[in-house]
Amino acid sequence: MAAIEATGLVKTFRTRKNTVKALDGIDLDVPEGSVLGLLGPNGAGKTTTVRVLTTLMAPDAGSARVLGHDVVKEADTVRSLVGLSGQYAAVDELLTGRENLWMFGRLYRLSSQQAKQRAEELLEVFDLTDAADRILKTYSGGMRRRLDLAGSLIAHPKVLFLDEPTTGLDPRSRLDLWQIIRDRVSEGVTILLTTQYLEEADELADSIAVVDHGSVIARGTADELKAKVGGERIEVVVHEPDDTDRALELLVGALGITDLDATTTDHHSRRITLPAPGGSSALVDVIRTLDGGGIRIADIGLRRPTLDDVFLTLTGHEAVVDETKEKA
Amino acid sequence: MSATVERPGRVNPLSRALSDAGVLAWRSLKRIPRTPDMLIYATIQPIMFVLLFAYVFGNAIPIPGFPGARAYREFLMSGIFAQTMAFAVASASVGLADDMSKGLIDRFRSLPMARSGVIAGRVVGDLVFNAFVMLVMVICGFIVGWRWHNGFGQALAAFAILLLFAFAMLWVGALIGLSVGGPEVASSAGLIWLFPLTFLSNAFVPTPNLPSGLQPVAEWNPISSIVAACRHLFGNPSPFASPDGFPAQHPVWLSLIWCALIIAVFAPLAVRKYRSATSH
Structure with a gap:
């Protein structure tokens, strides 16, 4: 059974100046126990999708069911089954960690005693026991995000919505949070995760839906999407501007590149990029070839395809932030 | 991991609403001592008004039919109470706008809780807060020479009307807080119209002293009705431009009607607004 299914979701926002179609026919199908990554730039409609699926907003058209319950007609049932954790760490800054979790537990209809017990369990799991009696103002960004996530897990939800769970976090906290999310997955929780980072979707999601201008423009696993983009690329910066063309010539020959369109050169920054089908082994070939040709290398690296690459390939435009849609 | 969650269908909706409001009120009360600056500003402002009016403007404002400098202070305090x-x-509008901007309203709305819970909790918490502010005002009033003259029972009734009025106004604040963009706007949007409303009343100036065109407006003003009811119950001077009119004859009834009217209009509007409110 699909844990989350959405068909033809449409949502339009009207402001005084213009009309923005935040959702323009979104279809989703997330099997139970799997993780779907909703990948897209700001304003693509990710947050609006999450709001519709978590009953915060009714769609103008289309329908959605979570665990078989309609998000509009059976909103109350859906609310008791799902957990939501957003990018803004929606917790009370003036309450302590323990008080926040107790409050959310009570609002999930636990008895006071049950809520206390559940708060203790979650503080333990999320490594917040030492900070439990401090008010949240004193928490770091990563700790707040962990507490927020803990709050969404109080009722043991079978479906979890995570709206950009790691945006704005430092790398260490991001890794911590990824581990927490993986643990939930291993418990069988179905997760819909939105992110702006291909890397994050790659790490956590079983399948990815790329969203742009309110509709899904591509679906697949991370590997499938990367294959579309052309996989990893090598970036070389040569030392002398005059060497750029000769370096490209040597490399095309050495690596057996037939499609010259797949390479780029920029004389100004002395930068050459090439497809690297062999990954890091191609890196060795590039260094050997240039060294043999007497060309000095200023910088070299293997670059993974980014969200920008995916977008450039799929839509022909970059994943730029569209200010007018930011709030959608 | 033994805690289980009851499905909402099994819970009586009323007890659910009360329990949710209780939890949210607990939250509001927990926050009060942790933001002492708010408590300080909320009490300093009315104290300033008491001192300004009692000692600066008071001497220039005669109370028709009640001579003497102390008459104005007796007259003033009910006005200050009602204004406060x-x-x-503002406390409700700023509080809810703050919750909106921090994404807390989204979180609450995603929980299987009663639709009225968040606002009701806020209103109850703020009511306790305002009761405390009123206690400070009463002490302040005693210091400047204000007294009640009809016994403690009647005084208690006056305080009950004042708190009922605060309760009604909190729903107005809730609607404003959920409608505006952020806490800064909520603060001014919550207060800007209150200044003309309080000054166009009997709170600080006896209505017979006002231009005749403004007198009926000032006497039917909801704030005036609260003030007049309090003056009546405290036994303080309460002059009217038209002493035979309904506001002068039935101040307590009029104050109760106004409170009921405000609640009946704004409570459903605020809850309706909450149902579709989304953060940031």
């Missing part, structure tokens, strides 16, 4: 309670609008 009216300004409860």
Whole structure:
């Protein structure tokens, strides 16, 4: 059974100046126990999708069911089954960690005693026991995000919505949070995760839906999407501007590149990029070839395809932030 | 991991609403001592008004039919009480706008809780807060020479009306807080219209002293009705431009009608707004 299914979701926002179609026919199908990554730039409609699926907003058209319950007609049932954790760490800054979790537990209809017990369990799991009696103002960004996530897990939800769970976090906290999310997955929780980072979707999601201008423009696993983009690329910066063309010539020959369109050169920054089908082994070939040709290398690296690459390939435009849609 | 969650269908909706409001009120009360600056500003402003009017403007404002300098202070305090309670609008509007901007309203709305819970909790918490502010005002009033003259029972009734008025105004504040963009806007949007409303009343100036065109407006003004009811119950001077009119004859009834009217209009509007409110 699909844990989350959405068909033809449409949502339009009207402001005084213009009309923005935040959702323009979104279809989703997330099997139970799997993780779907909703990948897209700001304003693509990710947050609006999450709001519709978590009953915060009714769609103008289309329908959605979570665990078989309609998000509009059976909103109350859906609310008791799902957990939501957003990018803004929606917790009370003036309450302590323990008080926040107790409050959310009570609002999930636990008895006071049950809520206390559940708060203790979650503080333990999320490594917040030492900070439990401090008010949240004193928490770091990563700790707040962990507490927020803990709050969404109080009722043991079978479906979890995570709206950009790691945006704005430092790398260490991001890794911590990824581990927490993986643990939930291993418990069988179905997760819909939105992110702006291909890397994050790659790490956590079983399948990815790329969203742009309110509709899904591509679906697949991370590997499938990367294959579309052309996989990893090598970036070389040569030392002398005059060497750029000769370096490209040597490399095309050495690596057996037939499609010259797949390479780029920029004389100004002395930068050459090439497809690297062999990954890091191609890196060795590039260094050997240039060294043999007497060309000095200023910088070299293997670059993974980014969200920008995916977008450039799929839509022909970059994943730029569209200010007018930011709030959608 | 033994805790289980009851499905909402099994819970009586009323007890659910009360329990949710209780939890949210607990939250509001927990926050009060942790933001002492708010408590300080909320009490300093009315104290300033008491001192300004009692000692600066008071001497220039005669109370028709009640001679003497102390008459104005007796007259003034009910006005200050009502104004302070009216300004409860700001605490609710700022509080809810703050929750909106921090994404907390989204979180609450995603929980299987009663639709009225968040606002009701806020209103109850703010009511306790305002009761405390009123206690400070009463002490302040005693210091400047204000007294009640009809016994403690009647005085208690006056305080009950004031708190009922605050309760009504908190729903207005809730609607404003959920409608505006952020806490900064909510603060001014909650207060800007209150200044003309309080000054166009009998709170600080006896209505017979006003231009005749403004007198009926000032006497039917909801704030005036609260003030007049309090003056009546405290036994303080309460002059009217038209002493035979309904506001002068039935001040307590009029104040209760106004409170009921405000609640009946704004409570459903605020809850309706909450149902579709989304953060940031």
